Amino acid sequence: GESVGLHLPTLSVQEGDNSIINCAYSNSASDYFIWYKQESGKGPQFIIDIRSNMDKRQGQRVTVLLNKTVKHLSLQIAATQPGDSAVYFCAVSTSGTYKYIFGTGTRLKVLA
């Protein structure tokens, strides 16, 4: 079955530094990947997504990298701000299904 893991449960970064959050997945048929941000007491909020026909996708201050060879994706946040403090989840899916498997989550703490 699918399993999705994150390498670090908690990541502390200095304000203004770049953050990198990692995610590993196991199903080679997975072809759609999403990063979500969840603040306390709220539902997950979409950050950025990428499909398997791409290696990299950029948004505003965020970049997602996908390495299909080793089944790994990462979320890079540039110039991390206090408002970025939250739990970040990766979610993995396969076309033709409605199953989105979430990783275990990484708590990002931004230090002033």
Add this chain to the structure above:
Amino acid sequence: DTEVTQTPKHLVMGMTNKKSLKCEQHMGHRAMYWYKQKAKKPPELMFVYSYEKLSINESVPSRFSPECPNSSLLNLHLHALQPEDSALYLCASSTAGANVLTFGAGSRLTVL
């Protein structure tokens, strides 16, 4: 309208009660989801409706009964729950296929 609205935000119920959680979206999405999230854990898929038909049931106990009255509404009927069912229940919707899930803010359920 780009929101998924969930009611109630908080619900406290006894083990013999019958209650319902409600979810509504007006984005024209034809897939709707129920997820369960325990504290410090990722969302876990419970049910998926596609075009108002139940397409995925992740072996959820029968004390949880989903209903999709129309393409905009999703209910979760609760009966004879256990204290361990206390969690944040998240509703999400998406267009058909592998696409972004849009989440509601969740309903925080406490079973006494």
